[in-house]
Amino acid sequence: MTAHSITVRLETKDQNLRKSFEAIIRSIEGFVVLGSDTAGRADLLIFELGGDEPERDFQAVNALLNSDEVSEVFYVGQQSDPAVLLRAIQSGAREFFIQPINEDEVRGALERLQKRWKPKGEEEVPEPGKVGQIIDVIGSKGGTGTTTVAVNLAVSLAQDKRAPSVSLVDMNLLFGEIPLFLGIQPSYHWGEITANISRLDATFLKNILSCDPSGVCVLSSPARLDRKLSSTPEIMERLLKVMCSMFDFVIVDGGQSLDSTALKILQMADRVIVVSILSVPCLSNTNKLLRSFDDLGYPPRQNIHVIINRYLRDADISMEDAETAIDHKIFQRIVNDYRATISAINKGQALxxxxxxxxxxxxFKELASTFLQAGTTSQKETKREDRKKGAKWWQLRK
Ligand SMILES: Nc1ncnc2c1ncn2[C@@H]1O[C@H](COP(=O)(O)OP(=O)(O)O)[C@@H](O)[C@H]1O
Ligand SMILES: [Mg+2]
Known part of the structure; x- marks a missing residue:
């Protein structure tokens, strides 16, 4: 039970709709519906969209949230158009009901709100859904094949007979190329959800991901620079946690960025793939990267997998020389095949x-199967246990 009753204001034009909501709300202990002429703040606003100017409604509700006249808002509307849903989330909605409303859905949303509002220390440990692995793919130099590795690893995982669910997040601001590699045209990118990340949940995310024919669901990056679209470590942490609850594998194309958001992803990653090639400058960069990680204290060495891409058997530098140069074992090599890789990119299909x-x-398939074998149940169980014991990550969702 919450310490006080949760007050609900209903803004509906349709009186029957109001009555339906009232009946549901009154059947749950701990809620009070405010009369339509009662002034003052409300904990929850349930707002019916449907006027001629929805944008005005969104802005008005957003202003109420910002001024703390209401703490949370649920919308009710006539359609499930993703654009309207996205706009609703951007203006601060926690839930969106489609008419005619479904009693169980409304009841579930109210009960979730009640849980969110429990005093600290009384939260229930949520039953974790999926506990996905984050694999962060970073390049030790531009053009080493980071995107090629991230995309083909993701598709190889998705095509495996064990059929894991796989997502691919593009962190290359402005120069994200994953949609081109996969021949898809995402309608949304992660920049659009950053403004209201605290309200993000799996249902919303499902609506804005674009999936390729192999089943890999892509969250692309903003294609223009805009301060409003930039990410922060907190935003990325929230996003990746939701994605881990939805997918077995969350593959990040981290590019070459080492800003604070990129460092947060490195910290959260279960595995980090460093893509390198057998060239002196690239191995030198790889060496610098590994030493920097040692200094930072993360990711731990055993979670770092250095991959030699564009491998040529008769290269000047042997694999042994490379291992000595970077003082780290090479995890795997990917053979050089420029014709095949560039042809796949130009056709917009995974190689x-x-x-x-x-x-x-x-x-690439061998690489994927190593990760599939490594993601054993016992490892997942350990991760679940860790989460239950220590971090209380769900509290960060606030
Ligand atoms: N194993 C490979 N063999 C040959 N060419 C490759 C290989 N991997 C990537 N390439 C080529 O290297 C170029 C850069 O690849 P890309 O994945 O875009 O790198 P990055 O994301 O690191 O900038 C592309 O033209 C691609 O075709
Ligand atoms: Mg790239």
């Missing part, structure tokens, strides 16, 4: 789908 039998595709 492992376009040329599944090519040697390079076999390398």
């Amino acid at each position: 492992v789908r376009l040329e599944p039998k090519a040697a390079i595709s076999k390398d």
